[in-house]
Amino acid sequence: MGSIDSDQLARWYDAYSDALMLYARNWLGSDAAQDAVQGAFMKLMGQTFTPSDVKAWLFRTVRNEAITRLRREQCRRRHDQRLSARQTPWFEDKPDDLIDGHKAREVLMTLPEAQREVVLLRIWGQLSLKQIAQVVGSSLTTVHSRYKAALAAIKERMQQSCKTKPD
Amino acid sequence: MQDETRLTPSEREIEAALGGLRPARASVNRDQLMFCAGRASARRKNRMWQGISGFLGLVLLVSVMSRPSATLVDTGTNTVASNVQESLPVNAANQRHDWSDRGRSDPVADYVRMRRAVLDQGIEALPIPSPAPSSYDEPLIKERLKRIPSST
Secondary structure, rough: OOOOOOHHHHHHHHHHHHHHHHHHOOOOOHHHHHHHHHHHHHHHHHOOOOOOOEEEHHHHHHHHHHHHHHOOHHHHHHHHHHHHHHHHEEEEOOOOOOOOHHHHHHHHOOOOOHHHHHHHHHHOOOOOOOHHHHOOOOOHHHHHHHHHHHHHHHHHHHHHHHHOOOO | OHHHHOHHHHHHHHHHHOOOOOOOOOOOOOOOOOOOOOHHHHHHHHHHEEEEEHHHHHHHHHHHEEEEEEEEOOOOOHHHHHHHHHHHHHHHHOHHHHHHHHHHHHHHHHHHHHHHHHHHHOOOOOOOOOHHHHHHHHHOOOOHHHHHHHHH
């Protein structure tokens, strides 16, 4: 595997940047998430050899970058999250969506962080459970059980919100 | 992918509904990112050249430092002096053959050389005197005139 050229980088950027941004927002505000994603692509360009699984590599790098930034700027985290919640939506608003984007975000934010991370990687990152296990550094069984638990929790909360809507 | 997760139909339904949502567009400036990536790549190449030249400089420095020091070869005065000291008696033995050009050398040195030769080898080392010229130059004095008839 050789070094990475700018055309390859552009293709990967077009393919994965949105999902990576969404994943980075799991921990960071909008601006810091942008920096984390940009930093991951810069690191990728700085690699001497292309990683064997570029997609998983990018998600893992964004994760590491986001957690590092989170530790560094712990005190600014809540402020950033509040700001990003007001400013930047997680999902595009489309009229034909079965679930409202804002509602989905609210439900996702109620999940434990580990479960939310798995859902983001699985559904919007399109990673396999094996890749997710590599990214988060957990076993395949753990990842699988987290994913199942997260879907069950989302279903339950969606049903609750549907029941409370007519009131 | 769905087999991998072994989901129930209701969980798949939730998964599909969530999957219909499209993440908001990343607001990272794509052109800026490409520019930064290109610059980082160029910087990496520069670092490679800097590393190579630094390594070569280090090799040069080490080779200069570890070069064997030059040894002083003394071929001058000491050798000549020792040769002179060792060859003096031999030269003295050969003095008999050198008297022909004694007129060109220092008379004091000739005397010293002759004296040493006589001490070493006896009277035979004395040079054969040249008879003629000195008698012409010598003034005829009374003592000399008396000596001539007695010797004959």
